[in-house]
């Protein structure tokens with residue numbers, strides 16, 4: 284029977300537990316044996332109890348759970364070949380040669396590297412006497428499938444990453460809450476949202492909550508943004524608005540890549556527009572908690588597809604990543620998706636903002 288393991292890695296996101304549930308149940312439903320690797324790559328390196336066989340009922344109720352119930356970690360050991368060698372040995376010991384990983388682009392890149400290195404790792408295990416030639420015979424090839432779990436929605440090639448809509452929901456609820464107190468006091472609020480180098484959460488929260496101004500990394504404001512923002516806010520107030528909402532993505536910066544901090548925006552609103560202004564950093568409330576319906580659905584459909592991809596893979600198939608494009612669950616080339624994502628970061632770095640915007644997904648760059 285084929286043995287398939289599932290693992291979560293990098294920052295957690297709502298829906299990851301649902302993805303693990305889907306992979307485990309589809310694996311069992313396909314007549315294979317399911318394993319969960321606990322605590323991300325660290326579990327793979329440590330082996331033993333950290334790589335656990337899972338039954339259908341072990342994941343009961345996981346669909347509505349936040350975070351990842353099998354844990355995640357940022358693992359330094361896996362960055363070293365010695366750590367990956369241990370990981371390969373642990374997998375062979377359990378008889379596993381297929382791994383579904385739910386994580387961000389960094390975690391997925393690590394997985395693809397593990398796959399390409401696999402034959403030489405196996406060779407080394409035999410050469411150093413850790414494994415016998417006959418033992419490794421069925422494990423000549425490692426199968427990797429990626430699922431993208433991240434609240435940031437920062438992976439190119441997919442319309443949504445598992446967790447981004449739950450986070451967006453949480454942000455909108457928080458802004459609605461803030462709105463009522465802002466309205467009462469006629470105050471301005473500068474709200475910092477997560478997203479690392481990606482402005483999707485900030486931009487979509489701005490659209491969904493009717494923000495007055497939004498700062499995102501891919502499309503920094505004009506050189507005279509301070510005047511521009513103040514005049515927009517003044518105009519909105521003249522039109523009768525009692526509250527002001529400015530959303531700042533945590534990675535926001537100006538055209539020269541100098542960070543735009545919420546406190547700087549607050550000072551402008553207080554001093555130049557004369558508004559009683561507060562800053563709210565939403566922090567990890569954006570990342571924890573139960574997944575929204577969309578993420579439960581995405582995690583389930585993509586988890587099922589990941590197992591199908593494992594079962595259909597050949598040694599020649601490049602590692603796939605499971606995506607959603609125009610409401611269809613599709614397989615894409617994992618390393619191509621990572622490359623496109625890295626290109627956006629490079630475009631921002633080299634101040635080619637137009638290209639950075641185009642590099643993000645269609646609905647974002649329109």
Ligand code: F6P
Nearest residue numbers: 294433434435477478479533570
């Ligand atoms: O990638 C998810 C994310 O929540 C980002 O939005 C944020 O920049 C980062 O992780 C925070 O990381 P940590 O939880 O390690 O502080």
